[in-house]
Amino acid sequence: MNVAVDPLLAHGVNGWGVILLILVIRLLVGFGALMGAVTMMIWFERKAISDMQSRIGPQRWGPFGILQTLADGIKLFFKEDLVPSESDRFVFKLAPYLALVPAIITFAIVPVGGTLHIAGHAVMLQIANPPIGILVLLAMSGISVYGVMLAGWASGSKYPLISSVRASAQMISYEAALGITIVTVVLVSGSLSTHAIVTSQGGGIWHWNVIRLGVVPFVIFWMAITAELHRPPFDVVEADSELVGGFNTEYSSIRFALFYMAEFMNTITMSAIIVTLFFGGPAGWIPDVAHLKWVFPIIWFLLKTVFFCFCYIWFRAALPRFRYDQVMDLGWKRLIPLSLGWMLVVAGFIVKPAWGFIMAAAVLLASVVLGRAFMLGSSRESGVDSVLPPVGRRPLPEDVLRAMSEGEEE
Amino acid sequence: MIAATYSIPAILVFATSALLILGGAIGVISVANPVHAAICLITTLFGVAVAFIAQQADFLAAVQIIVYAGAIVVLFLFVIMFLGVDQKFHVSAEPLVGQRAFAVAGVVVTVGGLITLMASSHWVSGATSVSGSPLDTGNGNVKQLGTAVFTTYLYAFEVTSALLIIAVVGAVLLARRERASTNEEVDA
Numbered sequence: 001m002n003v004a005v006d007p008l009l010a011h012g013v014n015g016w017g018v019i020l021l022i023l024v025i026r027l028l029v030g031f032g033a034l035m036g037a038v039t040m041m042i043w044f045e046r047k048a049i050s051d052m053q054s055r056i057g058p059q060r061w062g063p064f065g066i067l068q069t070l071a072d073g074i075k076l077f078f079k080e081d082l083v084p085s086e087s088d089r090f091v092f093k094l095a096p097y098l099a100l101v102p103a104i105i106t107f108a109i110v111p112v113g114g115t116l117h118i119a120g121h122a123v124m125l126q127i128a129n130p131p132i133g134i135l136v137l138l139a140m141s142g143i144s145v146y147g148v149m150l151a152g153w154a155s156g157s158k159y160p161l162i163s164s165v166r167a168s169a170q171m172i173s174y175e176a177a178l179g180i181t182i183v184t185v186v187l188v189s190g191s192l193s194t195h196a197i198v199t200s201q202g203g204g205i206w207h208w209n210v211i212r213l214g215v216v217p218f219v220i221f222w223m224a225i226t227a228e229l230h231r232p233p234f235d236v237v238e239a240d241s242e243l244v245g246g247f248n249t250e251y252s253s254i255r256f257a258l259f260y261m262a263e264f265m266n267t268i269t270m271s272a273i274i275v276t277l278f279f280g281g282p283a284g285w286i287p288d289v290a291h292l293k294w295v296f297p298i299i300w301f302l303l304k305t306v307f308f309c310f311c312y313i314w315f316r317a318a319l320p321r322f323r324y325d326q327v328m329d330l331g332w333k334r335l336i337p338l339s340l341g342w343m344l345v346v347a348g349f350i351v352k353p354a355w356g357f358i359m360a361a362a363v364l365l366a367s368v369v370l371g372r373a374f375m376l377g378s379s380r381e382s383g384v385d386s387v388l389p390p391v392g393r394r395p396l397p398e399d400v401l402r403a404m405s406e407g408e409e410e
Numbered sequence: 411m412i413a414a415t416y417s418i419p420a421i422l423v424f425a426t427s428a429l430l431i432l433g434g435a436i437g438v439i440s441v442a443n444p445v446h447a448a449i450c451l452i453t454t455l456f457g458v459a460v461a462f463i464a465q466q467a468d469f470l471a472a473v474q475i476i477v478y479a480g481a482i483v484v485l486f487l488f489v490i491m492f493l494g495v496d497q498k499f500h501v502s503a504e505p506l507v508g509q510r511a512f513a514v515a516g517v518v519v520t521v522g523g524l525i526t527l528m529a530s531s532h533w534v535s536g537a538t539s540v541s542g543s544p545l546d547t548g549n550g551n552v553k554q555l556g557t558a559v560f561t562t563y564l565y566a567f568e569v570t571s572a573l574l575i576i577a578v579v580g581a582v583l584l585a586r587r588e589r590a591s592t593n594e595e596v597d598a
Contacts (some may be wrong), residue, residue, distance in 0.1 A: 091445065131552070135472035142480020146452070149484065151443060153491055161491065168488050172481060179476075192552055 004130070008165040022123055030127045034107050034265065035200075040071040041264045045313050052317040071105045073257060081253040082389045086156030095154055096258035099147025102140035103265040109136050109194045109271040114297040125282075125298065126195060133193035134182055137273055138175070141228050147262065148230075148247045155250035163246040167230060167237040170327060175229040177335035181221040184328065184343045185209055185277050187350055198281035213346060218278045220339045225270045227331065229263070231312055233319040236327055271308035279304050337370055423464045430457025444490045448483055455479045469552045 043058065043066055050057025083089055093097030110173055113125035131215020132134060145168055186192055189200040201207050210218045227234040238246030248259045284300030285291055323331070331371065341363035349361030430453050439451030455478045462471035559567050 086444070088445070092451070094449075130468065131466045132472040135476065138470055139480060141476040142476050142484070145480070145484050146487075149491075150449070151447070153487075165488065165491055168484050172484060175480070318566055328449070 002264075009143045019121065022118060024119060024160060026123065026125075027127060028101045030108070030112075031104070033330065034104065034268070037268050038261055038264050039073075039269055041309060042072075042260075043317075045264070048310065048313045049317050052314075075256055076257040077284060079253040081255070084156055084250050088137055088154040088156065090142060091150050091154035091227045092250075093255070095151035095207075096145050096255045096262070097147075098150060099144055099262040100258050100265070102144040102147070103262045106137055107265070107269045107272065109133060110269070110276055111195050111198045111281050112301055113293055116294055123293075124195065129193055129195045131193060133191070133195075134186065134197065134277070138179055140181065141175065141178070144262075144266070149260075151251070151259070154245070157250050159243045159245075160247045160249050163237050163243045163249075163295070165259045166304065166324060167268055168245060168333070170230065170234070170237065171228055173328060174224045174335070177220055177331060178228060180222040180336070180339040180343050181217045181224065182277070184217045184339070184346050187281035187343070190210055194276055196279075198276060201280040201281050203397035205280075208278065208283070213278075214342075217339065217346075218274075220335050220342070221277065222274060223330070224335060225274065226315065227327065229266050229312075231263075231267065231323050232316040235321055239321060247347065255365055267307060267312055268305065269307045269314070274308050275301060275304040307369070337367070341367060344350050369377055382406045420464065423460065427457045427460035429462065430454065430460065432457075447488065448487050448490065451485055451486070452479050455483070469555055 047057045047064065061071045082354070083092055109130065111124065111126040111129075116125060129154045148167040148171075149164045152160035152162075152167070155161070156327035185197060189197040191197065191200070197209075201209055201212075205211065220232045230237040237243075238248075240246070249255055251259060261395065282297030282301040284297065289296075317351035344359045344363055345356060348349035349356030428480040434450045434452070434454030434457060438447045438454065441447045441450060455474060458473040459479075462468070468587060
């Protein structure tokens, strides 16, 4: 059976009672920790960004305003739940869950610590270790598009619709670069399972994928995952100066809270995924303390994850938002060719150094050709005139529209 | 009687996936709103993924979700949103004359063929369709598939990818207009 990847389930049905109990406890602890982390993350983001912007930030509830999220949550629960009359009721109610559930499921594959031994059973500190491993991330990021997309469409309102169209285009574009960099990681690790990816990076900082793969895949992955999260500077989906609030404009009360929670949960999960794929997960220096050795990997994992969470907040405070066409250009013209070329070079070096250099030469040649193509492309005519007229009739003929808009200006 | 050949969990999994597949598929053709139909299609794809996992084809299940649910249906929705869902189509009009009769004949032939196949062969045995060494080695599943695609079926695989590229380039060529032709149209 494939489930034998998890040592808990390797011995079959013997002693199911204890195993089931361990499984349930592991699930509950994981879920509870993630929920707690989300409330902390929201507080941390608000506090850190207010420090960066010379504001005070939340301060009313609890020490340093740490209970602010709880208060906000309670407030949102008791607010009136509005469903716009123009909306598609079923899809409108479905969408927040489509955003939240993938965020929770993705965290299940993150190895938080080493392996514990409880009552004679080896317990992985990881909710699930499926054989398809990291592909769960790709599948779930594919599903989470629907949350945003359907929310925007079902709202029956213009700005959310624009936002959802942007979101779907953006997420599909960046998924390619994301997938290719994951392939690079899988190539050196030799396995899809996140546990195997982490164990292959054990044995010191030089074995971490970020260094082993030469930093570039990590940078591409980080950019792509930030775009997938639609966090700043890639937050064209929620660009409040253009789109009011983006796809969640029409949402209120608990459904809005679900979107909000999903966004922060995704931020934490993706930070954890970055740590897992490129920074050795829970790997780190373990001091020789009896009975407490298992704690240190968890602490290392938390420290690394919090660092990346902080970086996201930092991005938000420091970087201006990309324009939509810049987001598309970066994804298709820079990240996808770069990740593809880097993957070929890494694959070549894994086979034989000579192949690696041949691949590097080929990639250089290809990038010259591509650069020339981009130059030719940028000198080309663009805009409406470069595209064939659509089949069928537009709502209003173009000259009529133009006359109307010119008339208004005068 | 059935439980003699199937284990209870296997039946539950099969029933779930069958329900998802059939419910979704019926939804796709019976729902009036195209966006709802797309959501039903996603349900069907998930059902197929569950069926794949039950057959221990984990990689195919993941690819099913990533490619079909994660990309293709998103593109469907994208197009639907661009064109607008408010347009009402006249379902009573037949764009192809006689297509209904052909459709009924096709359904009869397909379902009849399936029933004959199932009755005459040993398809419904409760065992996974692939068994043996690749399934026992954990993620050998993926390795087996990858080896097959990049050695035995390399030619077919590369031809398929070339075909996809040709399709993309062709679409771009058809949709884009050359500068020269634009000028001619302006002059004329």
